[in-house]
Amino acid sequence: MRILSALLLSGSLLASPAAFAQTTWTGGDDQATSPLACDASVTPVPPGDYNGGTPTGAPDRKGKALKVVDIPKLVGVGYFNSTAQGVQSAAKETGNMTVTTDGPTKANIDEQITFIDNYITSGVDGILFAANDPVAIAPVLKRALEAGINVVGYDADAEADARQWFVNQAQPNGVAKALMDQLASEIGEEGSFAIVTSTFTTPNQARWIAEMTAYSAKCHPKLKFLETVEAQEDNILSFNQAQTLINKYGDELKGIVGMTSVATPAASEAVQQNKLCGKVSVVGLALPNAMKPYINNDCIKSTVLWSTVDLGYAAGLAMRAVADGTLKPGDTTFKAGRLGDLQIVNQSQILLGAPKVFTKTDINNFDF
Known part of the structure; x- marks a missing residue:
């Protein structure tokens, strides 16, 4: 794991006994965070002055193919x-x-x-x-x-300025709140967890992790963060990384957070194959269809995503x-x-909306 100084983390890791309050690098970026209130819903940030780019000499495309x-x-x-x-x-x-x-x-x-x-x-x-x-x-x-x-x-x-508009599936602080609230509800406020991400440079995942850092410190201060591993959005590597975490931490590991639609079902498969259903929770971002086998058989409780x-x-x-x-x-x-x-x-962002937590009660109502 990478070790960074507290200065480099510049406030992303708070000086408290919180989940991420240590010098161990989480995989998040070093931008400023804006954690939501512990009992608040996602509140979109109002737009300011447009900061996107503009095509040079673009032809008139109105109504044209x-x-x-x-x-x-x-x-x-x-x-x-x-x-x-x-x-x-x-x-x-x-x-x-x-x-x-x-x-x-x-x-x-x-x-x-x-x-x-x-x-x-x-x-x-x-x-x-x-x-x-x-x-x-x-x-x-x-x-x-x-x-x-x-x-x-x-x-x-x-x-x-490298694009005109960006369609944002959810505000990063909203994703962070949904993931960490769900994780705490499943492993308890003092449980230990690890993260499986894609790459440490993938922008949305790094931003979500940074916001998870800040939100956990504020709202779930006794959760214990173990480490973040890369899995390249590769199914086999994601499974192997989850297996490594299971072997490395044993009974200490209570939860795995999957930051990609590949990592979350792969980690669920690792938990199932190790007969750890009900002992290790997997909370993460994944397509409902990929998680139905694990949720419907009561191995995994939930998955978080948007359409x-x-x-x-x-x-x-x-x-x-x-x-x-x-x-x-x-x-x-x-x-x-x-x-x-x-x-x-x-x-210059178009907000799709707040993330949704899918559980056994409703996951079969969705087909994607």
């Missing part, structure tokens, strides 16, 4: 298969937008940059993306803007609206078809 490429972190996993489904739904609804989903088969930023670069060269009207690294991806997205291409992000953002189909759908509609000029700087809401009016927050 659009050729769009969707480049997620990786292809071939359930999470991004379902966001792609949502994007296609938006394309069908608008009737004049063709979208191709393409990208690396592993969450590799260098490969993702290559895909984007190739599509800039081949020529597209719009690029949808979910970033593997917010800083590393920014230069190629800026090249797209300079080429007059509309750029909209979803799921994992880039630097704000990934709706996330892709909102991103697709945002792309059409940007091209048409109906989504523009200064707007405070975005008309998102069947989703109704979505709030614009953080200067």
